Amino acid sequence: MIIFGFSSSPREGDALSSPCSHCQQSAQVALRSFNYFHLFFLPVIPLGSKQGVSCTHCQKTLWGRDARAIIEAGAADDSDLPGRPFWHFVGPVAAAALIALVLLSGPSDRSIRAAEAAAAPSVGDVWIVNMEGAIPDIEIELTYGVGRVDEITEDGVYLGFSDWQYDSFLQALTASRKAAAGRDDEYFTTAGVWFSRDEIITFENAHDFIWAFSAEELKEGAKAG
Ligand SMILES: [Zn+2]
Numbered sequence: 001m002i003i004f005g006f007s008s009s010p011r012e013g014d015a016l017s018s019p020c021s022h023c024q025q026s027a028q029v030a031l032r033s034f035n036y037f038h039l040f041f042l043p044v045i046p047l048g049s050k051q052g053v054s055c056t057h058c059q060k061t062l063w064g065r066d067a068r069a070i071i072e073a074g075a076a077d078d079s080d081l082p083g084r085p086f087w088h089f090v091g092p093v094a095a096a097a098l099i100a101l102v103l104l105s106g107p108s109d110r111s112i113r114a115a116e117a118a119a120a121p122s123v124g125d126v127w128i129v130n131m132e133g134a135i136p137d138i139e140i141e142l143t144y145g146v147g148r149v150d151e152i153t154e155d156g157v158y159l160g161f162s163d164w165q166y167d168s169f170l171q172a173l174t175a176s177r178k179a180a181a182g183r184d185d186e187y188f189t190t191a192g193v194w195f196s197r198d199e200i201i202t203f204e205n206a207h208d209f210i211w212a213f214s215a216e217e218l219k220e221g222a223k224a225g
Helices: 065-073 086-119 169-181 197-205 215-224
Strands: 004-015 028-039 042-055 061-063 126-130 144-152 156-166 188-196 209-213
Touching: 004 042, 028 061, 028 065, 028 086, 042 065, 042 086, 061 065, 086 197, 086 209, 126 156, 126 169, 144 169, 144 188, 156 169, 156 197, 169 209, 169 215, 188 197, 197 209
Parallel strands: none
Antiparallel strands: 004 028, 028 042, 042 061, 126 144, 126 209, 144 156, 156 188
16 A cells, blocks of 8 residues: 655744734744655655744744734744755655666666677667777767767678767757657767777777667567557
């Protein structure tokens, strides 16, 4: 059973100068209640917050518009209001860490496949290329290019490059996968560069060539999907 729902946690802020409307004591503090969506009571999505005012003397507590008016009248600025408790971010941070782990744990498996693809290239293999590293003479605007193995001879491998370039490896990977899966013929061009087989291995070792996927893998993915 999955337990989930909405919850909130109130936090106390600074003391307000205005007296309590109920007991007239200057004992009011600003409150802020932070909503979140929880999964098994672990906050996973931080949602909005609401403002409140509580009297530490008589315990009278107001929320919403009435509270806001008091806070504003009490000349409390935003700094008087407490911030979201850090543990509300435990879920989002854990989720981000999990995603990062999935993305980064790939490489052990990926790096083996990359080394294999460099040693034994096949037509249709797609490489994300750090252009500055692999082709320093070429003029490019962004760091990562995408090359597809179009031809293989005894001596070398011809990579047809996409016109598209990217800031990050991940962008390049996502876009090239999408283009290849969607059979976007205009994504890869026939304009490219010959690399020797040794160069491919060298660049792969230096991480200037990052194996993205093979034609084979994409076919399997399409079947599975
Ligand atoms: Zn009071």
